[in-house]
Each structure stands twice: as C-alpha cells, then as structure tokens.
Amino acid sequence: MxxxxxxxxxxxxxxxxxxxxxxxxxxxxxxxxxxxxxxxxxxxxxxxxxxxxxxxxxxxxxxxxxxxxxxxxxxxxxxxxxxxxxxxxxxxxxxxxxxxxxxxxxxxxxxxxxxxxxxxxxxxxxxxxxFEAPPICEELGNLTELTFLGLSASRLQLDLMPIAFLHLECLFLELGHYYMKENERKSLQILNTKALHFVFHPNSLFSIQANISVKALECLQLTNIKLNDINCQVLMEFLSELTRGPNFLNFTITHIEITWKCLVRVFEFLWSKPIEYLNIYNLTIVEKISKEHIIYPRTALKAVKIELVTNRVFLFSQTALYTVFSEMNVMSLTISDTHFIHMLCPKVPSTFTFLNFTHNVFTDSVFQNCYTLVKLETLILKKNKLKGLLKVGLMTKGMLSLKTLDVSGNSIEYNRQDGNCTWVGSIMLLNLSSNMLTDSVFRCLPLNIKVLDLHKNRIRSIPNDVNNLEALEELNVASNALTILPGCGTFSSLSVLTIDSNSISKPAADFFQTCPKIRSIKAGNNPFQCTCELREFIQRVDQASRTVVEGWPDSYKCDYPESSKGTPLKDFHVSQLSCNPALLMATIVGIMLVVAIAMTILCVYFDVPWYLRMVFQWTQTRHRARNIHLEELQRNLQFHAFISYSEHDSAWVKNELLPNLEKEDIQVCLHERNFVPGKSIVENIINCIEKSYKSIFVLSPHFVQSEWCHYELYFAHHNLFHEGSDNLILILLEPILQDCIPNKYHKLRSLMAQRTYLEWPKEKNKHGLFWANIRAVFNVKLTLETERDMEIQI
Structure with missing residues (x-):
C-alpha cells in the first residue's frame, strides 16, 4: 500500500x-x-x-x-x-x-x-x-491538482514537457527496462517537483546519460544502482544537474552495488554539493578495498547514514576501510548493520556530534585513548560485542562533550573487583539495557547522570551503599529480578521510575513518601502478593494521580494467593480491622462486652436466670433419683410427700399444690387429714416425715413465724442426715429476707443458704416449668397394701 x-x-x-x-x-x-x-x-x-x-x-x-x-x-x-x-x-x-x-x-x-x-x-x-516511452500526453499537463505521478518507460523522450509545469510533490520514474542507443544523450526539464525517485534495473550497470534539470527539487532517491570503476563517472554526470539546485537537501540511494574506489569518488563528488543529508541503504562493496587518498573539503553535509552494508571483499586493509569514515567532517554519522569490527579514532579534533554504530561487532578496544572526539554529544553502540563496563567508562574519558551514551544490547558485565570506574563527567543519559549487569553496576555509574536505563539485566536489588546519584531523574530497571520496590533514598531527584516485569511481590507502603518528586511510575506485570502488606500501597496508588501510575489498573494484578490470582489490585479489598492485630483484639473484646451486656439485659428482662435454676434443679433431681435403689425407697414409704405449710398459705396449698400433685397420682400427707388422733403432734410429725418419700416445705414470711412449721423442718432435716437421702423440697412462695428469720431458727437460715429452693413464679407462663420440676422428684411408685394403710390410720 x-x-x-x-x-x-x-x-x-x-x-x-x-x-x-x-x-x-x-x-x-x-x-x-x-x-x-x-x-x-x-x-x-x-x-x-x-x-x-x-x-x-x-x-x-x-x-x-x-x-x-x-x-x-x-x-x-x-x-x-x-x-x-x-x-x-x-x-x-x-x-x-x-x-x-x-x-x-x-x-x-x-x-x-x-x-x-x-x-x-x-x-x-x-x-x-x-510502456516503451513515458505515457505523457497534453491532457496530463492539465491535471493541476496532481501531486504524485508514477511513470514507467524503457527509454526517455523529450515528451516529458507536458508535465514540466505541474507542481508535483513527487515524480516516480521506473526505468527498469531502460535502454539507450549508442551516443544518445537526452536533456529533460522537470521544473516543479519536490521529490524525484528513479528506479533502475537491479542487475544492469548504470548507463543513463541524460541532463535532467529540476528547479524545485528537494529530495532525490535512486534505487538499484550498479557501478564499477569504469561507469562510475556516468553516475556523477547524471547527478551533476540534479544536485545543483539551491533547495536540494536530501539524497538517498537504496540497493547500490559499488566498488570501494567508486564509493570514495562518489563521496568526494557529493561532499562539494549543496546536500545536507546523505542516506545509503543496502550497500554492497565488491572487488577490492585498497587505500584511497581522500581529503574531505568543507561541506554542507550535516548527516550521513549508511545502513545494511554487505562486504564481499574478504582480504583488505582495516585502516583503509575505517579511515574513510572516521575522517568525515560531518556532524552526524550512522553506520549500522555493517558487521564492522572496529572504528578508528579521528586523527584530528572531529566535527562529529552524533555517532551511531548500531548492530556491528565492535569490541572493548573501540575508541580507547581517543581524545579527538571532543565535540561528540551522542554515541550509540547498540548490539555490538562490548563486554567490560570498566572499558566503556574509560572509552568516554576523552569525550568531553558527551551527554548521551547507548551501549544496550551488548554483553557488558561489571565486578567490583575490576576496580573503580572512570566516566566523563558530562554524561546525562546512559543506556545499559539488555546486558549482563548485576547489583554491582550501581557502584560504577556517572555521578551527574539524569537518565539511566538498566532494563533487561540481572539486577536483584539496589544496594544501600551506592553512590548518591542526586541528579538522577529517570530510572528504568524493568525486566530484572528485583524483589523490592526501591525508594528514593539515594536518588533524591527521581521523578520517573520504570520497574515493571520484575519479581516485586510486596511494594513498600512508604514509597510515595520517600519519593516526593515522583511524577511517573510504571510497576505493572509484577507477581503481587495480595495480603495486608499490599493494602496501604494500593490506597496510596488510588490517592495518586492516574497520570503518575502508568498502566493502572490493567497491568497490576494479584499473583498470590491462588484464590485471588488474576484479580486487579484495584478490586482487591481487605479491611483495616483484619490487618491490625491490636485493633482486631480490641474489637473482639469490645464486641464480647457488648454481647455480654446485651445478654445480661435480655436475661434480666426475660427472667432467664429463674428458668436456668429451675432446669438445673430438675436435672439434679432426676440424676439423684436414678442413683437411689427402688427397693430402698419403697421399704417403709406410705406417702410420696409430706407437706408442711403455714395456715396462712393453706389456700395456695389446697388450690394450687394439691390439685397438681394428686392429678399425677402422687400420695400427699397433710397434717389435717393424716395425723393419727391420740398421738402427740411431734409424734405425728416424725411419723409422717419418716413414711414420706419427700418433705415439701412451703416457705413464706408466715412459715417463719410458725413454731410448728419450724419443728417439722427440724425433724425433716434430722431425717436427712440420719437416712443419708435428699428428701427436702423447699418451695419459696413469697420472698423471705434473711434478717426476718429469727436467730433461734438457725436450721431454716442454714437450709436457705445452702440448699436450692424452687420459687413460685407469679407469671402463669412459667407455671408449667415449675410443676415439671416438682413432678420430676416423684418417680417412685408406692406398692404398699391397702390393708396396711388402713391399719396405720386406725
């Protein structure tokens, strides 16, 4: 296209x-x-x-x-x-x-x-x-809007005149099948085109003899030029008229096969022309290379670029080859993809300000002890065979104006044992990328450097004892093996940091604090561990301007733990609570206190302690009952329970207690119906207590004031220790204050202090649990004969 x-x-x-x-x-x-x-x-x-x-x-x-x-x-x-x-x-x-x-x-x-x-x-x-001749007709001259015209012909004719007055940007002439009659010479005028491009046959010697005049020509390009020592003059005659114009700036030759002698002559010819930029692409040198005497005159040339050189001469003088280039008096020289093994130092102070020798095979010997490149500002030695950083530093010693040095893509190494590095103090930009440098490189750097590129090396960390690079503004350490995001302690002026594609898992949270001047950081494509330690760094990134953190959020993803792998850091959220043990403990204790207080309030409000006591008593009673042998319980028993109560509480006993017990077939002994006439009250009390499985005492302030109730309690308590059984059931009908119990009733005071009693609840919804506790006590079935009951009663 x-x-x-x-x-x-x-x-x-x-x-x-x-x-x-x-x-x-x-x-x-x-x-x-x-x-x-x-x-x-x-x-x-x-x-x-x-x-x-x-x-x-x-x-x-x-x-x-x-x-x-x-x-x-x-x-x-x-x-x-x-x-x-x-x-x-x-x-x-x-x-x-x-x-x-x-x-x-x-x-x-x-x-x-x-x-x-x-x-x-x-x-x-x-x-x-x-086409045999260029397809030019009168109507072609009427295309006043035409800016590009591509033509093809096998011979040139004078009928190019119809297009002589067109204001073209580019005229493209393909003369691949061009032939010329012997001694035929044409004169053509193409007055108004800024760019002229000729394409010739790739396998034919250049033979065009024509005077072509172009008044407004700025750029000339020739493609497929084949020259030997004989027809070399033909090319220069062809160029004589074309390169004369005052606006001519750029001359490009692509695919040229030429002898070394002819190439030197072409250089001599072009050096005197008003050309500013000479570009030669795909140059092939044939036949032989011998010493050619050349003195470059003062020239308008500013830059010479030669790319992709093929040398078909295998035995030649290196000095003859390199001298032609090293003595060029231009400001910019590029010789790339040539496989040159060396380049000579100019003999006299050179005009070079820019040298580019990319993709050659230069070694550490290049430009050593060279003190004539005093104006050189930029030196590019990418993709060569340089190996020692110490040698690279010494190479710059005499380049007093050098600001930019690019030695990327070599095999450069540095060990601290090699000695101290020497650099020219003017270097501001140093590209050491794609080499074999390790952490020690930071001990061999120019002190005044502003831009440093170390990507694709073998750096694992930045040592703390490196020289203070106070002028460093841009640092690129991408694609290394760094595990820690370095701060700016030794790089106080750092504003641009590129550290992506390393092994950084836990960036320091205080990075932005140690680098106050940072305006751009690129740290993506690292194996970030999404844990608490990363939380603060993510917050800092979110707070920073998106123009500061390049590639955010697409290239910043979790690598660990496995459950979060691939998750963008911006979507990774972990609470401050889970990342602060002290805060977490304080929060847990606080929550427990709040829960305890809430539970206490709820328990008091819903009377939970009463329910718990009743359930505990029921459980204990069932447990004790299972541990007493049935035969022992039934040996002398006639009643399930003897009830002792004050007359003032008789209504509750007869209306609540008795009905609920007797409907469960519980035999109850009451003094008004079961005391034997003729016997003393004390004898009847003792007899009833001994013949009852349990003794129920209905406690209330009235009970405390009843002397007979106290006797009954005394004898029941005596039977408790005598028989070794747990036959007392205390029902607290109404609250009794300890101060209201007379001192002489110390038995009652002791029992209420030591034994668990059942409280009669005022709320009806609690009555069911109360009666369940009472019934749980009576799990013994009385098997006494009816006749025996009648005899005892008589």
Whole structure:
C-alpha cells in the first residue's frame, strides 16, 4: 500500500465481512471503503455499493476494465488496481467517476493508455508497466491538482514537457527496462517537483546519460544502482544537474552495488554539493578495498547514514576501510548493520556530534585513548560485542562533550573487583539495557547522570551503599529480578521510575513518601502478593494521580494467593480491622462486652436466670433419683410427700399444690387429714416425715413465724442426715429476707443458704416449668397394701 492510501485507510473501522473472499467494509464518518484485495478476482464485481468511496482490488487477476464496471460508483475517490494483469486502459471509463482523486495502476501490463483523464486526480501511479516511452500526453499537463505521478518507460523522450509545469510533490520514474542507443544523450526539464525517485534495473550497470534539470527539487532517491570503476563517472554526470539546485537537501540511494574506489569518488563528488543529508541503504562493496587518498573539503553535509552494508571483499586493509569514515567532517554519522569490527579514532579534533554504530561487532578496544572526539554529544553502540563496563567508562574519558551514551544490547558485565570506574563527567543519559549487569553496576555509574536505563539485566536489588546519584531523574530497571520496590533514598531527584516485569511481590507502603518528586511510575506485570502488606500501597496508588501510575489498573494484578490470582489490585479489598492485630483484639473484646451486656439485659428482662435454676434443679433431681435403689425407697414409704405449710398459705396449698400433685397420682400427707388422733403432734410429725418419700416445705414470711412449721423442718432435716437421702423440697412462695428469720431458727437460715429452693413464679407462663420440676422428684411408685394403710390410720 502506498503512502497516500495508508493515510486514507488509517482510521477505517471494520463493519462487515462478505462471503466469497476476504472482503471487508470500513466506515469512518462519511468514508465508505471496500477491501477486495487478494481474493482471486478476474473482473470487477457487479454488486458494489454506489455509496463506495474507496475500492481496493489490488493483487488479483483482472485483465480489463469496462465502463459498466465503475459507472455506478459516482462517489468513488480512491481506486487501487495494482498488481493485476491489465494490459489496456481507456481512461474514458472513468467519465462517471468525477470525484476520483487517487488511482493506482502500478505493476500491471499496460502498454498503451488513452488520455481522457479525470481533472480532479491528485495521485496517479502508472509505474512498473510495459510502456516503451513515458505515457505523457497534453491532457496530463492539465491535471493541476496532481501531486504524485508514477511513470514507467524503457527509454526517455523529450515528451516529458507536458508535465514540466505541474507542481508535483513527487515524480516516480521506473526505468527498469531502460535502454539507450549508442551516443544518445537526452536533456529533460522537470521544473516543479519536490521529490524525484528513479528506479533502475537491479542487475544492469548504470548507463543513463541524460541532463535532467529540476528547479524545485528537494529530495532525490535512486534505487538499484550498479557501478564499477569504469561507469562510475556516468553516475556523477547524471547527478551533476540534479544536485545543483539551491533547495536540494536530501539524497538517498537504496540497493547500490559499488566498488570501494567508486564509493570514495562518489563521496568526494557529493561532499562539494549543496546536500545536507546523505542516506545509503543496502550497500554492497565488491572487488577490492585498497587505500584511497581522500581529503574531505568543507561541506554542507550535516548527516550521513549508511545502513545494511554487505562486504564481499574478504582480504583488505582495516585502516583503509575505517579511515574513510572516521575522517568525515560531518556532524552526524550512522553506520549500522555493517558487521564492522572496529572504528578508528579521528586523527584530528572531529566535527562529529552524533555517532551511531548500531548492530556491528565492535569490541572493548573501540575508541580507547581517543581524545579527538571532543565535540561528540551522542554515541550509540547498540548490539555490538562490548563486554567490560570498566572499558566503556574509560572509552568516554576523552569525550568531553558527551551527554548521551547507548551501549544496550551488548554483553557488558561489571565486578567490583575490576576496580573503580572512570566516566566523563558530562554524561546525562546512559543506556545499559539488555546486558549482563548485576547489583554491582550501581557502584560504577556517572555521578551527574539524569537518565539511566538498566532494563533487561540481572539486577536483584539496589544496594544501600551506592553512590548518591542526586541528579538522577529517570530510572528504568524493568525486566530484572528485583524483589523490592526501591525508594528514593539515594536518588533524591527521581521523578520517573520504570520497574515493571520484575519479581516485586510486596511494594513498600512508604514509597510515595520517600519519593516526593515522583511524577511517573510504571510497576505493572509484577507477581503481587495480595495480603495486608499490599493494602496501604494500593490506597496510596488510588490517592495518586492516574497520570503518575502508568498502566493502572490493567497491568497490576494479584499473583498470590491462588484464590485471588488474576484479580486487579484495584478490586482487591481487605479491611483495616483484619490487618491490625491490636485493633482486631480490641474489637473482639469490645464486641464480647457488648454481647455480654446485651445478654445480661435480655436475661434480666426475660427472667432467664429463674428458668436456668429451675432446669438445673430438675436435672439434679432426676440424676439423684436414678442413683437411689427402688427397693430402698419403697421399704417403709406410705406417702410420696409430706407437706408442711403455714395456715396462712393453706389456700395456695389446697388450690394450687394439691390439685397438681394428686392429678399425677402422687400420695400427699397433710397434717389435717393424716395425723393419727391420740398421738402427740411431734409424734405425728416424725411419723409422717419418716413414711414420706419427700418433705415439701412451703416457705413464706408466715412459715417463719410458725413454731410448728419450724419443728417439722427440724425433724425433716434430722431425717436427712440420719437416712443419708435428699428428701427436702423447699418451695419459696413469697420472698423471705434473711434478717426476718429469727436467730433461734438457725436450721431454716442454714437450709436457705445452702440448699436450692424452687420459687413460685407469679407469671402463669412459667407455671408449667415449675410443676415439671416438682413432678420430676416423684418417680417412685408406692406398692404398699391397702390393708396396711388402713391399719396405720386406725
């Protein structure tokens, strides 16, 4: 795709894909594009949209174009038909395409064209066809909007005059099949084009003899030049008129095969021309390399660039080769991809301010003890064979103006045992990336450096005892093995830090505090451990400006723990509580206190302690009952319970206690119905207590005042110790204050202090649990004969 078409295609967005090949539609606002290249077309499709503005049918098998192919595309602006098999073309087929501006018919088989041209054409490419003479006609001179014209011819004719007054940006002439009659010399005038590009046959010696005058020429490019010592003068004569103009700035040669002697002569010729930039790409040196005497005159040249040199001479003098380049009196010299093994130091103080020797095989011996590069500001030695950092430092010793040094892509190492490094003090930018440097490199750096690139090395940490690089503003340590995000303790001026693709798992939370001048940090693609230690760093990043943290949040993801792997750091949240043990403990204690207080309040409100005591008493009673043998209980028993109460509490006994006990078949002994007449009260009390499984005492303030109740309690308590059983049941009907119990009733005072009693609840919803506790005591079935009961009663 040519440059003009690239501009049109650059912003197109894919809309749809059709069947029958890779056919895509694009749309950008009002531009409608269809790409039908490389789909095997033999003719123009009939179903094209009339809205189409750009149509690409390059690299197909189309042989002819017809009026009907394009007449229904009135809005067509760009048409690409390069690399087809079109052999004949009548421009009248475009009479309905009045908006056509860009037409590419290069790399076809055209021999003849008509001249019914479209007046709005700006780009017309007819190069790489089979024209014998340039297809120039009078109508071509009327294309006042034309800026690019590509032509193809096998011979030059004077009929270029119709285009002599066009204001072209570029004229492209493909002369691959050019031939010239013997002693034929042409004079051509192409007055107004800024760029002129000639393409010749790649395997033929350069033989064009023509005087071509271009008044406004700024850039000249020659492609496929083959020269030997004999026809070397032909090229220089060809260039004489072209390189004379006052606006001529840029001369480029691509794919040139030349002898060393001819190359030196070409340099001598161009050095006196008003050229500012000389570019040579894909240079092949043939035959031999011998010493050539050359003295460079004062020149307008500013920069010489030579890229991709192939040397077919295997035995030659290194001095002869390198002297030609080292003595050039230009400011900028680039010699890259040449496999040169060395470069000489200039013999006298040089004008070089920029040297670029990328992708050669220079060793540590280059520029050692060189004191003539005093004006050199930038030195690039990328992708060479440099090995010692100490040697690199010594190389700069005499380069008093050096500011930028790029030695990336070598095999440079440094051990502290090598000695102290010596650098020129003017270096501000140092690129040591893609080498074999370790942590010790920080002890061998220029003190005044501002920009340092150390990415793709073997650095594991930044030592604490490094030299204070107070001027350092930018540091790139990406793609190393760093495990800690360094602070700015020794880099007080650091403002840009690149540390992505390392092994950093826990960045220091105080990084932004130690680096107050930081304005850009790139730390993504590291194996972050998403734990509490990362929490504060994430907060700091969120607080920082998004322009400070580059790549956030897409390249910042968790690597550990496994459950969080791949989670963006911005989505990783952990509470401050879980990350602060002291705060967590204080919170737990606080919560427990609140819960305890709440439970206490709830227990008091719902009378939970009463329920708990009753359940505990029921459980204890059941436990004791299971441990007493049934035969022992039934031996002398007649009643389940003897009830002792005050007369003042008789109503409760008869209305509440008795009904609930007797409905459960519990035999109850009451003094008013079970005392034997004729016996004393004390004898009856003792007799009833001994013949009852349990003794129930209904306690109340009235009970305390009853002397007989006290006797009953005394005898029951005596029976408790005598029999070794637990036969007392204390029911607290009403509260009794300890101070209200007379001192003489110490038995009652002791029992209430030591034994658990059942409280009669006032609330009806609690009565069920109270009676369940009473019934749990009486699990013994009385099996006494009825006759025996009657005898005892008589």
């Amino acid at each position: 040519t440059k003009g078409n690239e501009l049109i295609f650059r912003n197109f967005v894919l809309l749809a894909t059709f069947t029958g090949g890779v056919i895509t539609q694009f749309s950008n606002e009002n531009i409608f594009v269809v790409d039908m290249s490389k789909v095997g077309l033999t003719h123009v499709p009939k179903d094209l949209s009339p809205k189409m503005e750009v149509l690409d049918m390059s690299q197909n098998y189309i042989t002819e174009l017809y009026l009907s192919d394009l007449r229904y595309l009135p809005g067509l602006k760009v048409l690409k038909l390069s690399h087809n098999k079109i052999w004949c073309l009548d421009f009248s087929i475009f009479k309905f395409n009045r908006k056509l501006e860009y037409l590419d018919l290069s790399h076809n088989q055209l021999k003849n064209i008509s001249c019914h041209l479209i007046p709005n054409l700006k780009h017309l490419d007819l190069s790489f066809n089979d």
